Amino acid sequence: xxELQNISFRVDTPEQSKEILKDISLKINDRFVAxxxxxxxxxxxxxxxxxxxxKPTSGRILLDGEDITDLSITERARKGISFAFxxxxxxxxxxxxxxxxxxxxxxxxxxxxxxxxxEVGLCAKDYINREVNASLSGGELKRIEIAMxxxxxxxxxxxxxxxxxxxxxxxSNLIQVFEKMHEKINGSILIISHQERIxxxxxxxxxxxxxxxxxxxxxxxxxxxxxxxxxxxxxVLTDKL
Amino acid sequence: MDTIERTLLEQVAELHExxxxxxxxxxxxxxxxxxxxxNIDIVNKTDLPGIDIIIKPGTKNESVHIPxxxxxxxxxxxxxxDFYIGDDCDVTIVAGCGIHNCGDQTSQHDGVHRFFVxxxxxxxxxxxxxxxxxxxxxxxxxxxxxxxxxxGSYMEMETTQIKGxxxxxxxxxxxxxxxxxxxxxxxxxxxxxxxxxxxxxxxLNGKDSxxxxxxxxxxxxxxxxxxxxRINGNNACSGHTECDAIIMGEAHVTAVPExxxxxxxxxxxxxxxxxxxxxxxxxxxMTLGLTEQEAEEQIVNGFLK
Numbered sequence: 001x002x003e004l005q006n007i008s009f010r011v012d013t014p015e016q017s018k019e020i021l022k023d024i025s026l027k028i029n030d031r032f033v034a035x036x037x038x039x040x041x042x043x044x045x046x047x048x049x050x051x052x053x054x055k056p057t058s059g060r061i062l063l064d065g066e067d068i069t070d071l072s073i074t075e076r077a078r079k080g081i082s083f084a085f086x087x088x089x090x091x092x093x094x095x096x097x098x099x100x101x102x103x104x105x106x107x108x109x110x111x112x113x114x115x116x117x118x119e120v121g122l123c124a125k126d127y128i129n130r131e132v133n134a135s136l137s138g139g140e141l142k143r144i145e146i147a148m149x150x151x152x153x154x155x156x157x158x159x160x161x162x163x164x165x166x167x168x169x170x171x172s173n174l175i176q177v178f179e180k181m182h183e184k185i186n187g188s189i190l191i192i193s194h195q196e197r198i199x200x201x202x203x204x205x206x207x208x209x210x211x212x213x214x215x216x217x218x219x220x221x222x223x224x225x226x227x228x229x230x231x232x233x234x235x236v237l238t239d240k241l
Numbered sequence: 242m243d244t245i246e247r248t249l250l251e252q253v254a255e256l257h258e259x260x261x262x263x264x265x266x267x268x269x270x271x272x273x274x275x276x277x278x279x280n281i282d283i284v285n286k287t288d289l290p291g292i293d294i295i296i297k298p299g300t301k302n303e304s305v306h307i308p309x310x311x312x313x314x315x316x317x318x319x320x321x322x323d324f325y326i327g328d329d330c331d332v333t334i335v336a337g338c339g340i341h342n343c344g345d346q347t348s349q350h351d352g353v354h355r356f357f358v359x360x361x362x363x364x365x366x367x368x369x370x371x372x373x374x375x376x377x378x379x380x381x382x383x384x385x386x387x388x389x390x391x392x393g394s395y396m397e398m399e400t401t402q403i404k405g406x407x408x409x410x411x412x413x414x415x416x417x418x419x420x421x422x423x424x425x426x427x428x429x430x431x432x433x434x435x436x437x438x439x440x441x442x443x444x445l446n447g448k449d450s451x452x453x454x455x456x457x458x459x460x461x462x463x464x465x466x467x468x469x470x471r472i473n474g475n476n477a478c479s480g481h482t483e484c485d486a487i488i489m490g491e492a493h494v495t496a497v498p499e500x501x502x503x504x505x506x507x508x509x510x511x512x513x514x515x516x517x518x519x520x521x522x523x524x525x526x527m528t529l530g531l532t533e534q535e536a537e538e539q540i541v542n543g544f545l546k
Contacts, residue, residue: 073524
């Protein structure tokens, strides 16, 4: 279980001080949790705080009761946190197989690596030896990013807008990937998304706007408000949906 | 062969024992072993130190290994090797130099390789440079390659210098006839206070000739690298040169690609990029459980793979 206690994150510049996250307290123990909210609301920052990429200004982070606030990215990864970037990184020279192998954390056979790629709808034999460089499209990179998270199989997997950059045609396949992951994952999935179809399979929905929690609840509790656009939460979001 | 020489041989030629086919192993300035085949002859030069390698026309799927091993401190040598590759051959040449210097004096190997590649012949040339030894003696290699590609011939040169060479000044020049193709892939990693300079000059003289010169390098610590690549398009031809370098620590890298078109039908491209490892690349690999140092190693190894 992941617990955030009074997490705040402030950026100070000579001109101004901006609070990106304001006193966020949360417990995540459901299998599939979606975070949604308008752009600039603090979602990606929160994900990076969980992965250890950003250190919060104040507050504590607990994983299964252990305080991990001061642990590095590497240490958190080894404790079981995975993070799929919104914009995957390209590596000249490293192949898809290299990355999947690094993600798995042990030498794996071609067939196992191919299984992970097939899960995200990539024809494995076409991709396994491709370099993760500019020759791959944004959509392909996103799928490889997701395959890496599946290969890791950790107790907490955080996805930052997995749908961003994926064309509509591929999108329905992506939903299936998450539905499947939802069924068989042992840990928790935390997914930042604007997509109704992803929110629809969430056990819990968190709405984050202006750096604050606006709503936390089951999809039955939260979704109708979001879709109706009644809450003050975000017309921006409903526009997106 | 002793253990040190065996290690060097493994590093430069990926050989555990004497190779199959034709070979000439030069150890500490002497010819240590040689084998010729029905199609590949190796003879000593009479005027200069070095050998002539003569490959009969039509020789297919054969290889020649000519590793040079130096384990004696203070040994300096200049060797001239000429390769005569007959028409229609399809052969692999593996050269390389390994220096193990435990002493205080400079060990240096300067090799001048000339390749005369016959019509429609296909050559793969692999060259690895490696040095080690914990002495204060410098380990220096200055290779020079001169390539003449006859009509319709194809040559692929793969040169690697990954470790331990203090100073290197590599010169490669090539002249291409009609429909000839030259592909060069260079990999260099320097560390400490090492210096590596490479200088390519390619003359695309023939109609429909083409060249692709690709260099990938990593400069660490206080090392310095200079990369020069000149492609002259003198006919209807295509040429591409690319230098891609990762810079780390306090290193310095200079990349100077130069393309000259002397024909209206020459099509030439150059690319050069120098940059440090992107922070997000490190972060990505750290989220997979690697330490920052492990992440850096993976990125560098992948880049030079």
